[in-house]
Amino acid sequence: MTEATRKPDASRRSQRSREAILTAAMELMAEVGYAKLTIEAIAARAGAGKQTIYRWWPTKSAVVLDAFRLNAETQEDEVDFPDTGDLDADLRIVMRAIADECNNPRYDGPARVMIAEAQHDPEFGAEAREAFLLPAITATKERLRSGQRAGQLRADADLDVVVELLFGPIHHRWLHSTAPITHAYADQIVDYVLAAVRP
Amino acid sequence: MTEATRKPDASRRSQRSREAILTAAMELMAEVGYAKLTIEAIAARAGAGKQTIYRWWPTKSAVVLDAFRLNAETQEDEVDFPDTGDLDADLRIVMRAIADECNNPRYDGPARVMIAEAQHDPEFGAEAREAFLLPAITATKERLRSGQRAGQLRADADLDVVVELLFGPIHHRWLHSTAPITHAYADQIVDYVLAAVRP
Numbered sequence: 514m515t516e517a518t519r520k521p522d523a524s525r526r527s528q529r530s531r532e533a534i535l536t537a538a539m540e541l542m543a544e545v546g547y548a549k550l551t552i553e554a555i556a557a558r559a560g561a562g563k564q565t566i567y568r569w570w571p572t573k574s575a576v577v578l579d580a581f582r583l584n585a586e587t588q589e590d591e592v593d594f595p596d597t598g599d600l601d602a603d604l605r606i607v608m609r610a611i612a613d614e615c616n617n618p619r620y621d622g623p624a625r626v627m628i629a630e631a632q633h634d635p636e637f638g639a640e641a642r643e644a645f646l647l648p649a650i651t652a653t654k655e656r657l658r659s660g661q662r663a664g665q666l667r668a669d670a671d672l673d674v675v676v677e678l679l680f681g682p683i684h685h686r687w688l689h690s691t692a693p694i695t696h697a698y699a700d701q702i703v704d705y706v707l708a709a710v711r712p
Numbered sequence: 713m714t715e716a717t718r719k720p721d722a723s724r725r726s727q728r729s730r731e732a733i734l735t736a737a738m739e740l741m742a743e744v745g746y747a748k749l750t751i752e753a754i755a756a757r758a759g760a761g762k763q764t765i766y767r768w769w770p771t772k773s774a775v776v777l778d779a780f781r782l783n784a785e786t787q788e789d790e791v792d793f794p795d796t797g798d799l800d801a802d803l804r805i806v807m808r809a810i811a812d813e814c815n816n817p818r819y820d821g822p823a824r825v826m827i828a829e830a831q832h833d834p835e836f837g838a839e840a841r842e843a844f845l846l847p848a849i850t851a852t853k854e855r856l857r858s859g860q861r862a863g864q865l866r867a868d869a870d871l872d873v874v875v876e877l878l879f880g881p882i883h884h885r886w887l888h889s890t891a892p893i894t895h896a897y898a899d900q901i902v903d904y905v906l907a908a909v910r911p
Contacts, residue, residue: 546832548745628887629828633745638889646888673891674881674900681880682873688827688887689845690837692872701873709908 533559534566538580543622547577547630547637574637578644584623585645594652600660601707607653608679608699615687615694628688650676670710678706732758733765737779742821746776746829746836773836777843783822784844793851799859800906806852807878807898814886814893827887849875869909877905 537558541550552573556563570576595603614620627645631638654672661668666675682702686692736757740749751772755762769775794802813819826844830837853871860867865874881901885891 546747548747625831629831632824632828632887635889642888642890646890650890671900674897674904677881677884678877678901678904681882681884682876683880685876685880685883688831689841690834691841691845691849698873701870702877705873705877705905705908709904 530559530561530565531569532583534561534569534576535580535583538576539584539623542577542580542626546626547573548633550577552576574634574640577637578640581623581627581641582644584619594656596656596659598663600656600663600665601703603656604679604703604707605700607656608683608703609696611680611683612694612696612699615683621687625688650680653679664712666710667712675706675710678709679703729758729760729764730768731782733760733768733775734779734782737775738783738822741776741779741825745825746772747832749776751775773833773839776836777839780822780826780840781843783818793855795855795858797862799855799862799864800902802855803878803902803906804899806855807882807902808895810879810882811893811895811898814882820886824887849879852878863911865909866911874905874909877908878902 534555537555538550541554541558545554550573552563552566555561555576556566566576570579595606597603614624627641631641650673653676657666657670657672657675660666661670661672679702683694683699686694686698692698733754736754737749740753740757744753749772751762751765754760754775755765765775769778794805796802813823826840830840849872852875856865856869856871856874859865860869860871878901882893882898885893885897891897
């Protein structure tokens, strides 16, 4: 039976089953970590068959990355990178949103697990980087490039490094839990980075 | 028998035994990770008794942190934070040394394990932060403060944030393996950060 000939009920059931599997994977990741996570345990928690999981995802890492994707999509504080023409204001919006994510347990827990597992398993790390980090870096670089074209950033600024100057400090503070992450802190980073790269 | 009345031979044997235990702990951390590491496995690998280990270290995390300490002390590229009066040059020396560490498997492997385990186990994370990260932050802040007194840094610069602007980008690049970490990159970070905080 192909997708087109499937009855609406079967398609809804299938959608519910996918979500149950991804939710189970997310919960188990937080409870036991990636290394000890098994397809069996996900199937049991989701009330689904192992075969159902393997039909949709070839590997454990594929399920987990999709679970992170679903989790990210359902975050309420998800923001697109704004381009109002005011680079300073746009960077503040995004850096404050990142600060909010750091303080949001729905982001904090899974993100820590993902980073920890990436250190043990470079292949998983590469997939996670491709799925989550690189899109954020690309969106930030595009906004910086538009600011550069508008003369708000030095023409010779290395945008890869500017992105790291923005993400690096807040990431370091979050990962090592060295100090609270506030909107004022997010603003401070923007102030320093713009001071470094203004023409 | 107290330390003072112990024969030299016994003391040497004891020192060799400590080092064998810490080396075994370090090797096993890299092989199986902190979660699966057991005192039994360390004892077996080191050819020591479990009781010997428990006599010297009350917990698994205590052994592991000492193992990291021994590993850090035997790094050839270990540097003290220089204070030649030239802040720019001193920061370059330290940031290049950090770049070298990132490219050194003897640092890279254990540091990734330590960070990964800190995400699963906040108590271990707190001990590791206290033992390794905070001393580096303190030393860097002291050097920045001396530069601030010499008028090479804005008087209102927030030194905690300046440290994060230095450490954050290189740490982000290393942890997420997004690009090579070269001396030129270390220099770039110093250039941007000093541009941000010069009076």
